Amino acid sequence: MVSxxxxxxGGLEPVEPQEARNSVHIGPLSPASFSIPFEGGKARIIGLLDGQIYTKEIIEEVKVIDGKVVAWPERDILKLAVVERHTASGRIGLGLLKGLGLKRGAVASSIAHDSHNLIVVGVEERDMFKAAAGVREMGGGIVVVKDGAILSSIRLEIGGLMTFKSAETVARQLRQTKDAIRALGSNLPDPVMAISFLALPVIPELKLTDRGLVDVDKHSFVPLFVKES
Structure with missing residues (x-):
């Protein structure tokens, strides 16, 4: 206390809130959990705006292989998922993202304002699963994966949001994590922050929750695919 x-x-010991540990409770998960069946037409894509937490709705054609939508890194179209992590309900919202710039790999984080579900973005479904599983195993945090190998991670064991590690340690790990994401192709100044706001359905224009895509301006869920008239 300072006055x-x-x-x-001073000299007080920090209190460890045991109820805030082990906060990542997700249902069965596999690479197939991130598969998006193609339903025809074009797709609604969340468009990142550099330096902003606002997004824009982009409607474009998508790449389809064997009836499944796949990432299209040449056009900066990535797969995006929000996995409910508080009650192991098994709910997963699936969508697409443009503007992060990844050429390969995946990123998963338990920081996803405001519900703080598990958010995963990537090119390959196997890497998305590996990153998500890594966050689950740590009890929360951020994981960056490339070709099935973890490049960087930050363990956030308190509610999936905080840690008892020193500020110096976390700052170093955060720099390493941002560098790892940039090594996958992103040129955003703060890709971690950008990812963390993609599931916030009160900031326009298009966001993804564990229940699906939300058109924030219309206050309603919208389908991923836009049927051609």
Whole structure:
């Protein structure tokens, strides 16, 4: 406790909130969990705006192989998923993202404002699963994966949002994580922050939750695919 610039109470031990540990509870998960069956037409894509937490709705053609939508890194179209992580309900919202710039690999994070479900973005379904499984095994945090190998991780064991590690340690790990994401192709100044707001359905224009895509301006869920008239 500090009063008028003077320490008046100190030496207290931090309280470890045990109920906030082990907060990642997700249903059965596999690479196939991130598969998107093609339903025809074009797709609604979440478009990142550099330096903003707003997004824009982009409607474009998608790449389809064997009836499944796949990432199209040449056009900066990535797969996006929000996995409910509080009650192991098994709910997974699937969508597409443009603007992050990944050429390969995947990123998963338990920081996803405001519900803080597990958000996963990537090129390959296997890497998306590996990243998501890594966050689950740590009890929360951020994981960056390339070709099935973890490049960087930050363990956030308190609610999937905080840690008892020192500020210096977390700052170093965060720099390493951002560098790892940039090594996968992103040129955003803060890709971790950008990813963390993709599931916030109160900030326009298009966001993804564990229940599906949300058109924030219309206050309604919208389908991923736009049927051609």
């Amino acid at each position: 008028e610039g003077e320490l008046v109470e």
